[in-house]
Every structure is written in structure tokens, then in C-alpha cells.
Amino acid sequence: MPAIxxxxxxxxxxxxxxxRQMGVAYRLIPVAVDETPLPDENPPAYVxxxxxxxxxxxVQALGRRKPCPVLGADTAVVVDGxxxxKPGDRQQGLAMLALLSGREHQVLSAVALATSTGAAVKVQESRVRFRELTPLECADYWDSREPLDKAxxxxxxxxxxxxxxxxxxSYSGVMGLPLFETAELLREFGIHF
Incomplete structure (x- = not known):
């Protein structure tokens, strides 16, 4: 196994x-962060x-063990600002799908690398258009349980x-990690993959 x-x-x-697709060796570090938007915070600043x-x-959780940078990421789906x-329940999930139906929305994906001496962030924006969805399609999709944990x-x-x-x-940005921007950050931090 390659070094972390x-x-x-x-x-x-x-x-x-x-x-893994990029060939980056990593180890997970669990973090808990309040994801509530700040007052008057615009979506790019939020992600x-x-x-x-x-x-x-x-980085703080690692304490003195700081051999490698920490990568953080966030993705937001944005409609009309x-x-x-993530949908909290079926009603919210179906309402989101109905809102996205037949229109374009933004997906903002941010990636950050941090060490004990600083951090760098890049934000990627994609535009996604949904075709018109029927209520039955929305219900079937919700019932698949796939959308439960997704922005x-x-x-x-x-x-x-x-x-x-x-x-x-960026397809990968809409998935949750913009690979082009991630690769740029890794190179800036001297990480070869």
C-alpha cells in the first residue's frame, strides 16, 4: 500500500x-462541522x-501528528441563489426534485487543502439542467433511497x-470533488499522484 x-x-x-481514481493515497479523518449558512453569506463563500x-x-484533530495536508470539500446545489x-425527509426530497424539474441550477463544489501553516481553497461552478420530471419519477427516485444523503x-x-x-x-464537481481543482491544489502543495 502506498504511503499516505x-x-x-x-x-x-x-x-x-x-x-482513488486520481491515484491519491489518503487516510480518513472524521470531522464534525456546523453547515449552517452565515447571515448574508453567498453560496460560493459558503462552500x-x-x-x-x-x-x-x-488539521487540529491531528494535533502534533501533521505529516500530511488535510483535504476538505463541500458541495451545494443552488437554485435562484x-x-x-440534503433532504431531511420524503416531503423535502420530493419538493427539491420538483423544484429542479425542467430547469437549470448551479452546483458549487469547493476543495481545500490545509496544513498547520495555512490553507488554500478552490471553488468550481457547474450548471446542470434537469428535464421535466413526473411526480411518479420523483417518488420512485426518492423510494430508491439514493437521494437521502446528497445535496x-x-x-x-x-x-x-x-x-x-x-x-x-465538471462532472466530478457535481459528484462532490472537482478533480481538476483538486489536482491543482495537490500540485501546489507538492503532492505527486
């Missing part, structure tokens, strides 16, 4: 898979703050891919 290159401050299986905070909390988080109530890498008529931006 970074710590990952995320429980997301999608982020783990994307790091950047959360990614940076997760990475910095990871409003951040859609905006859908996952591009799963069944919801059939809902997407257009994507402008």
Missing part, C-alpha cells in the same frame, strides 16, 4: 472513490468556508443521471 499523501476530512464515499473549515478542523442542502436530493453518478439533459462544467 493526504488526510481526507469527509465521510463521502464519492469523494473517496474520486481520490469555500465549509471546505476550508473541514480541512482546518482535520438559495442553497438546497439537492440527487446524485449525478446514480439513477438521477437520466434526469440531466445538460451539464456545463
Amino acid at each position: 499523501q493526504i488526510y481526507l476530512a469527509s465521510a463521502s464515499p464519492r469523494r473517496r472513490a474520486l481520490l 469555500a468556508r465549509l471546505a476550508r473549515t473541514k480541512a482546518q478542523v482535520g 438559495v442553497i438546497l442542502g 439537492g436530493g440527487y446524485g449525478i453518478q446514480g439513477r438521477a443521471a437520466a434526469f440531466i439533459s445538460e451539464l456545463h462544467g
Whole structure:
């Protein structure tokens, strides 16, 4: 097994898979961060703050064991300037899908790398358009349980891919970790993969 290159401050299986796809050796470091938006915080600032905070909390959790940078990430689905988080229940999930139906939305994905001496953040924006969805499609999708833990109530890498008529931006960013921006940060920190 290769030597650890970074710590990952995320429980997301999608982020783990994307790091493996890049060939980055990592170890998980659990972090808990309040994801409540600040008053008057715009969506790009929100995802950047959360990614940076997760990475910095990871650095603090490591204490004196600081051999590698910590990667934090956050993704938000945004409609008309409003951040859609993870659906709390069926009613919320169906309402999110109905809101996304037949229209374009933004997906903002931020990635941060932090060490004990500082942090760097990059934000990637994608635009995604859903085709018109029927209430039955929305209900069936919710019942699949796939959208339960996903920002905006859908996952591009799963069944919801059939809902997407257009994507402008980063597929991996919509999944939760923009690989181009992640690669840039890793190179800036001298990490080869």
C-alpha cells in the first residue's frame, strides 16, 4: 500500500472513490462541522468556508501528528441563489426534485487543502439542467433511497443521471470533488499522484 499523501476530512464515499481514481493515497479523518449558512453569506463563500473549515478542523484533530495536508470539500446545489442542502425527509426530497424539474441550477463544489501553516481553497461552478420530471419519477427516485444523503436530493453518478439533459462544467464537481481543482491544489502543495 502506498504511503499516505493526504488526510481526507469527509465521510463521502464519492469523494473517496474520486481520490482513488486520481491515484491519491489518503487516510480518513472524521470531522464534525456546523453547515449552517452565515447571515448574508453567498453560496460560493459558503462552500469555500465549509471546505476550508473541514480541512482546518482535520488539521487540529491531528494535533502534533501533521505529516500530511488535510483535504476538505463541500458541495451545494443552488437554485435562484438559495442553497438546497440534503433532504431531511420524503416531503423535502420530493419538493427539491420538483423544484429542479425542467430547469437549470448551479452546483458549487469547493476543495481545500490545509496544513498547520495555512490553507488554500478552490471553488468550481457547474450548471446542470434537469428535464421535466413526473411526480411518479420523483417518488420512485426518492423510494430508491439514493437521494437521502446528497445535496439537492440527487446524485449525478446514480439513477438521477437520466434526469440531466445538460451539464456545463465538471462532472466530478457535481459528484462532490472537482478533480481538476483538486489536482491543482495537490500540485501546489507538492503532492505527486
